[in-house]
Amino acid sequence: MNFFDLNLDLGPEDMDLKATAATFAREVMRPTAVELDLMSPEEVIAAGSPFWSFMAKAYKLGYHKLPFPEAVGGLGLTPLQISIIMEELAWGSFGLTLALNTTLDAAVALEAGEDFVNQFTIPYCSCTDGSVVGCWAITEPDHGSDTLMTGYPSFQDPSIKAQCRARRDGDEYVINGQKAAWVSGGTISKSILLMCQVDASKGHAGSGIFIFSLDRPGVSKGKALDKLGARELNQGEIYFDDVRVPKKAMVVGPDHYEAALAAHLSLTTPMVGVWSTGLARAAFDEALNYSRERQQGGKLLVEHPNVQEKLFRMFRTVEASRQLCRAAFVYNWSKPPEKRAPEYGFAAKTFATQAALDVTSDAIQILGGNGLSREYVVEKLFRDARATLICDGSNDSLAIAGGHSVAGTYPRKP
Ligand SMILES: Cc1cc2nc3c(=O)[nH]c(=O)nc-3n(C[C@H](O)[C@H](O)[C@H](O)COP(=O)(O)OP(=O)(O)OC[C@H]3O[C@@H](n4cnc5c(N)ncnc54)[C@H](O)[C@@H]3O)c2cc1C
The missing domain is CATH 1.20.140.10 (Butyryl-CoA Dehydrogenase, subunit A, domain 3)
Structure with missing residues (x-):
C-alpha cells in the first residue's frame, strides 16, 4: 500500500514525476526554506542568497513552468501530473512553491489566444537560471476581497473605487495607482499580469487584464514585505505613475473580465x-x-x-x-x-x-x-x-x- 495516494490510475510516468519532485522537495526545498525563514525579507532576495540558487536549480528542472503548454516551451503535463508534482513541492515548502508559480496566472492570459502573450511566456519558459520572474497583481491596499468576489453584488458596485486604473489614450493605455504589498514576487519580477480598473462605471467588474514588462518609465516597487508565514516568498508593492503600455497589452477587457x-x-x-x-x-x-x-x-x-x-x-x-x-x-x-x-x-x-x-x-x-x-x-x-x-x-x-x-x-x- 502506497499511503497518501489513493488514485488507482497513476501510471509509471506519474510515479516517476512524483518521486523526482519528492526528492527535490526533501533535499533542496526544505533545507533552503528553513534557512530563508530565519532571514530578513531583504536578505532573502539579496544577490547570493540561497533563494537564487534554489530558483536556478528549480528552473533547470522546469518546476517554474509546470502549467504551461509545450507550444510555449512548457512541459505539456496532464492536470493530474501538475497536481501530483505541486503537492510534492509544497511538502518541501509552500512559500517556495508559490514563488515558482507567481506566473501560474499567465494561463488566463494564454486563454485569450494572444500572440502578444508569447513575448512573455516563451522567455519565461526557456529561462533555466531563475532570473526571469513574473507576478500577478490584483490586490490593492484598500481592496483585497473586493477584487476577488466575482458573482457577488459588490463586485459590480461602481461606488467602490479602485486604486489602480488604466485609461485609453490613442494606441496606448496609461496606468496610475498602486497594487498592495501582497503581490507575490512583486519586488523581483520583470513582467506583470496586472488586473486593474478600466471602466469605473462597472466597479471591479469593469477591470481589464494587462500583461507587460516592468522595465518602463513610471514603474516603481516597494520594499520586501515582512510577515508571519511563507517568509521564503518575496512579496511587495508595485506603483504606477503614468505608465504607458500598448493597447494590445490588455489581453482581457472589461466586457469579459x-x-x-x-x-x-x-x-x-x-x-x-x-x-x-x-x-x-x-x-x-x-x-x-x-x-x-x-x-x-x-x-x-x-x-x-x-x-x-x-x-x-x-x-x-x-x-x-x-x-x-x-x-x-x-x-x-x-x-x-x-x-x-x-x-x-x-x-x-x-x-x-x-x-x-x-x-x-x-x-x-x-x-x-x-x-x-x-x-x-x-x-x-x-x-x-x-x-x-x-x-x-x-x-x-x-x-x-x-x-x-x-x-x-x-x-x-x-
Ligand atoms: C501568501 C500570500 C500570497 C499572496 N499573493 C498575492 C499575489 O500574488 N497577488 C495579489 O494581488 N495578491 C496576493 N495576495 C493577497 C490576497 O489575495 C489578499 O490578502 C486576500 O484577497 C485578502 O485580502 P485582504 O488581505 O485585503 O483582506 P480584506 O479583504 O481586507 O479582508 C479582511 C477580512 O474581512 C473579511 N471580508 C472581506 N470582505 C468581506 C465581505 N464582503 N463580506 C464578509 N467578510 C468580508 C475577509 O474574509 C477577511 O477575513 C497574497 C496573500 C498571501 C497571504
Whole structure:
C-alpha cells in the first residue's frame, strides 16, 4: 500500500514525476526554506542568497513552468501530473512553491489566444537560471476581497473605487495607482499580469487584464514585505505613475473580465488547496516520526491510543484534502473557461487550507513543547499554514462568494 495516494490510475510516468519532485522537495526545498525563514525579507532576495540558487536549480528542472503548454516551451503535463508534482513541492515548502508559480496566472492570459502573450511566456519558459520572474497583481491596499468576489453584488458596485486604473489614450493605455504589498514576487519580477480598473462605471467588474514588462518609465516597487508565514516568498508593492503600455497589452477587457477572473480563480484556488495538502502532509510526517522516537509513560508516544487517534485524524484530513483539491483542479483544468466551476475550487481551497492549519496544530500538540521550538520544523509549517487561509482570497470571503453561487444555482431536488 502506497499511503497518501489513493488514485488507482497513476501510471509509471506519474510515479516517476512524483518521486523526482519528492526528492527535490526533501533535499533542496526544505533545507533552503528553513534557512530563508530565519532571514530578513531583504536578505532573502539579496544577490547570493540561497533563494537564487534554489530558483536556478528549480528552473533547470522546469518546476517554474509546470502549467504551461509545450507550444510555449512548457512541459505539456496532464492536470493530474501538475497536481501530483505541486503537492510534492509544497511538502518541501509552500512559500517556495508559490514563488515558482507567481506566473501560474499567465494561463488566463494564454486563454485569450494572444500572440502578444508569447513575448512573455516563451522567455519565461526557456529561462533555466531563475532570473526571469513574473507576478500577478490584483490586490490593492484598500481592496483585497473586493477584487476577488466575482458573482457577488459588490463586485459590480461602481461606488467602490479602485486604486489602480488604466485609461485609453490613442494606441496606448496609461496606468496610475498602486497594487498592495501582497503581490507575490512583486519586488523581483520583470513582467506583470496586472488586473486593474478600466471602466469605473462597472466597479471591479469593469477591470481589464494587462500583461507587460516592468522595465518602463513610471514603474516603481516597494520594499520586501515582512510577515508571519511563507517568509521564503518575496512579496511587495508595485506603483504606477503614468505608465504607458500598448493597447494590445490588455489581453482581457472589461466586457469579459468577470468571467475571465472566475475562470482563473477556478484554477488557482484548488491549486492553493493542493499546495496546502502537501504542507499538511509534511506536518503529519514530522509528527509521526517524532511519536515513534519519544517515550512518555513508559512507552513510545505512537503507542498511546490518543496519539494514534490524533495521527489517524491527520491522515484522514490530508487524504480528504487531496481528493477534493485534485478533483477540482483536474475538472476545472479540463474544461473550457466558461464551463469551469469556481465553487468547487473555493470548496477545495477553503477545506484544504483549514485542514492544513488543523493538521499543523495537531503536529505541534504531538511534539509538545518541542513543537513550539525553532529546533523543529512544525512551528514553521504552522505559521505557513496560517498564511494559506488568506492567500488567493480569504476563506471567509471565498465561502461567502461560493455560498452565494451555490444558493443561486444549485438545482432544486424533488
Ligand atoms: C501568501 C500570500 C500570497 C499572496 N499573493 C498575492 C499575489 O500574488 N497577488 C495579489 O494581488 N495578491 C496576493 N495576495 C493577497 C490576497 O489575495 C489578499 O490578502 C486576500 O484577497 C485578502 O485580502 P485582504 O488581505 O485585503 O483582506 P480584506 O479583504 O481586507 O479582508 C479582511 C477580512 O474581512 C473579511 N471580508 C472581506 N470582505 C468581506 C465581505 N464582503 N463580506 C464578509 N467578510 C468580508 C475577509 O474574509 C477577511 O477575513 C497574497 C496573500 C498571501 C497571504
